[in-house]
Amino acid sequence: MDIADRPGLAGTRSATDRPGDPSRGVPPRGLPPQPGPGAPNPGATHPDGRPGLSSGSALGSPWEGFGPGLRLASVLTGALLFTLLVVAGVSTGRQHAPTDGVWPNAGAAILFLLIVTGRRGRLLAVLAMVVLSVVPVLLLDPDPQLVVRGVVSGVVSGVLGTWLLERWRLTPDTAEGELLARGPFLRTFGALALASGAGALAAGVVAALGPNGVGADDVAVWFGRQLTAAAFVVFPAVLVGDLRRQGRTWRTEFGAVQRRDLATVVGLSLLSVAVWVGALVQDSLAFLIIPIGIWIAARFSPFVASTWMIGFGGLVIVLTSQEFTAFGHIETLQARMLLLQLFLLTLLGSTTATVAVVEERRKLVDLLVERDRERSARLELLDSITDSIAEALVVFDGQGNLVTANATARAWARLTGEGLAPTSAGYRLLRTDGTPLPEEDYPSRRALREGVVPPHDLLIHTDAGGIVVQVQAVRLREGSALGTDLGAGAQALVVLNDVTEVRARAAKLAGFARTVREDLAGPITTAQDWVALARTHLEPATDGEPVDPARSARAVEHVGRALVRMSDLVDELLVRTRVEAGPVKPERVELEGFLGLVRQVADGAVPRARVRVGPVPAVSADREMLAEMLAAVLRSAVDRVPDGTTPEVSVTGSLQGARVVLSIADNGVGLPPAWRERVFTRFGRFPVSDEPADRSGTSLGLALARSIVERHGGTIRCEPVVPAGDEAEGSGARFVLDLPAAGPLDVEPRSVER
16 A cells, blocks of 8 residues: 655655646645745744744645654554444444444545555555455444445545545645635535535445335435544544644644643533533533534634544544433434434534634734734834934824924924924924014925925024024825824924035035135236236337337236236135045154154245244144145245245244144234234235235135144134234234144153243
């Protein structure tokens, strides 16, 4: 007898035995079923710890891990069950003949044929069933008609039932989906009913050919007997096989049952037995067992429910064979047997249907839990994303109530000292001109009316001062995560972006552009005027007066000076852009000595000046930026020295904590107190002695110096070398600034004379 090689109820079937139906998208036998919607997931779990169901998972084998030895044991178990049911049928038939003219072995025959596969294996199984039917009957009740009738009934029911179940894909190894559902349950019951009916009719034909004949009521009893026995064997087997296919075993299912629950099952089982004993006296009490079975199926695992069904059904059959049966007060034997069978089928059907409904519910719950978990994960991801962005996000509902806000919005709200207001009316918004914005024009209100509010600027007052925000808003569409889950009705999402610095930089850039235009206008105008004057002196006069080369040369010289000034301005602008936009790359920089940075810069920037350096500690700064800063300060110092005087600049420094304080003093005319801060503004003109109009000094270089010092975390100021009073300029000017000192291992302490 062949043992199946494919995953099945008890084995595995070869792919060549039963090819799949390509038209139905069914994989050939021997290949695992493909995952589909609603497929069980062995890895999912119920809230109580039992394996659960999840869509999209591949179905497993109900006997995965069973070797040849266990498969052979399953074949022997099926044969033994078949034999026991034949013996039970014969024993009952000797007491109730001719009513029990067939044996309740249809379910065992179906199970036996499902275990054994292949044409030759099935043929041997049928022959084995015949032998296992004939031998016990000849030993217990050698009635030839009974033997033929029982063998025919069992074989017809078993073969037809097996064919229908496999044809309709109602076995764990042929199912395309789950069998624990209402549809498969009803189709399985229909297949068993057709097989049992065919077996009963076949037995009726055999009995009609005999001397005693048979009545319709006898055939009905035979049908009920076969259907009841088949249902009590096949339904639990299919149920257990389908659960195993999902990765759920007796160990995992019963392991999840607590001691209290196990005691409850035992107590309900004893109560069922007591009710059945009571039904021996009062027939109607038997139907009180049905609610107990339904409650067990609804409360506990399908394994527990199937165990209870098999145990109680077997107990009823044993008690019935010993004349301890309910409905004993009914006089007609056929009616009594039909009522008993109806009771057992009702108990089995209601319990199994409850299991199917509960499993569908559990599957739906698992699916909802999984979707809720995914939804929660997506919302957490959305919250993380919104909390990480710099824009403030706020959602208001149709009544103006605050629904949610991200971390940036909460941080802004804390700046106001009051926190997030519960309604949109609790916020004070101003137009850019400082006038209050009417509440009906708030972005959230407009978004609810108009759908989309384009970006525009508003003012918000905080404890730290007013900030300029760019605001845009949109009405959330229905069905969005925020629009549906976080509040009822229409909602508006308001996005606020702090553009205070952007607008300030834009205004500063605009002012800078105006200043550049105004400052460049002077050299350009001067150059144009001198060019026109030179052209006048180069052209002969109308009265024949000769050309004046000297005056033309002076005009050209002035034009050259204007062009040089414009070139210097452009160069300074480029340097300032590079310094302000580029990164600071600090390194150790030596300032004093022949190779020090001050000497190198002075030789190129102010070659005609006398520069004394030292003592000056080393600093940690960006070498290129520091060179630009020193050049700007040195040029400014030399520019204020009167003509005929040799420019002298003194550069000294001292170590104060982690900073080096530099002092750059000159021998120029000095600066009035009102100019000592103004010189650090862009293009702020400062007085230069004996300087032509087209070479008047500007502070673009000093503004660049301040930017560089501030980027190194320091400050710069201007003070007189020798104060001369509140309004006088004093003698010379000194620029005092601080920079980060070089590391302590690189700095040698030394005395510094000021």
